Amino acid sequence: MHGQCRQRLERAAYETALAPRRYESVDPDNRLVARTLEHDWEAALATEQKHAEAHCEAVSREPERLSEVEKATVQRLAEDVPALWHAPSTTARDRQAIARLMLERVVILVHGSTERADLTCHWAGGVVTCHTLIRPVRRFEQLERFDRLIAWITELQSEDATAQAIADHLNAEGWRPPKKPTFDAPMIRRLLQRRGLGTKRPIWSGNVTRASEDEMTIQEFSAHLGAHQQTVYGWLRRGKIAGRLAKVGTQPIWLIIPTKVSTGTSNRESS
Template sequence: MRIDAAVSAEVLRAISPLAIEAALKLIAECKEASSEQLRQREFALEQAHYEAKHARRQYDAVDPDNRLVAGELERRWNDCLATVARLEEQIRSLRNEESSAVGDDERVTLMALAGDLPALWNDAAASVETRKRILRAVLKEIVVTVEPGRLHLVLHWQGGDHTRLEVLKNRSGQNRFKTDAATEQLVCELARLLPDHSIAPVLNRLGVRSARGQTWTQLRVRNFRSVHRIPVYREGEREERHELILTEAANRLGVSNMTIVRLIRDGLLPARQVCPRAPYVIRESDLDAPAVRQAITKGRPVSSDPRQESLPFQGAD
């Protein structure tokens, strides 16, 4: 189960929206090649019709008593008709391929789905056979080396690259439905910031699943905490530690959430995240830093990148 989870996560990382975009581009190139083949087949079919009509005229003009010549002309006529039938079948097949190509609406849908690949992978409608077909399409083989307490995996991709992974082995008496230590640590840290009903969507957006492969709900988070003896989040717990989240920091400074995000990304306001998509945690004392106050007062500084230029705006007359 742990190997399955580790390999699935690595494959989902590889099948990113950029990879899907590349696949769609390849489909478009194949469609162009198919269109060119279709034009060539249509020209060949036109020539084959001409040759079939010519062979028929020759057959009709021969003396029936000359059986040797008539037989040869009949064979040529039949060969021409077989060529016509073969080309017509090829043209029908190529036209069906064109009609089944990815359209604009389907392209938009695929790119939208690409943003939530873990949810698609773990959806109940996705069969085991479908997942296996995807894995076989991108992976050539998986080599596993067993060591005490851990497994070393080498994923050989179809393109020739390889990726190394490490998976912890189950300890003696540990069943396969035990949640991994990373998830337990993640819930521990999130529980110091958020209540159960807010932890569940964070875990689901990250693609983290329970030990039985289920998505998280408020009840499952609560049961998980109870089993692992993780204290519940208390209202006002962050305030006691003098910590703020993004919205609280924005309200304290009287600015928008996006302004706080810019300050964090510019390195002016220290902040930490337990994991991607988790709330930013900001120390209350950092809001009074001179660099932060100056940036808010004067606005965000213009980038020093020479490729970015300021556009002058002239007021209306």
């Protein structure tokens, strides 16, 4: 690109140098030819100026040539990528560029619907590295060790541990819930309630007058199934589940009878 710009500039400079000689050699009485040559001269000057600007721009974009010392430094760093990667002067953007140059292919194998995945990186030169990746999941049931988690929570509860104590115990042991970094007491209570292990109904539904112990609020029933509350409300409106309106003060609350759930309700609908 730089060479082409230089050649165009040289041709334009030649035409600019030739134009005045042509103009000066014409007979002054031949005004038509003189005006034409004068116009050609002005056009040659404009063309030379345009190519000069293009050449300057091409030169400014051309990277500077490295000195022999700089070439030796680059060669040494290329032979020791870890040192280059960990150098204090290497920025995050520099590391991204290094990774793009060195990484040829990435293969990710997800273990079912769980949070665990195996990451295989194929690097330049034939080096292959394997890593374990923990990906975000939406539900507790997707956790690979969900059964062990529930068993451990149940055991801790049987020892009269509070929900907060169970959460602290799990966090200290390195357990991680979906979508959040740590466990908390409300999360533990919801888990126990969904598994039928809660000893008390949630505060927000404890004052509802129930015809039987089987009746559940929409919130309790959705937590029991692991379905969204809007999904459960949709089933209620379409008659797929039976329910009745109760009141706490002036607040109407739906109560659902699980034993009267329509057989048309499926797990697929709840997901």
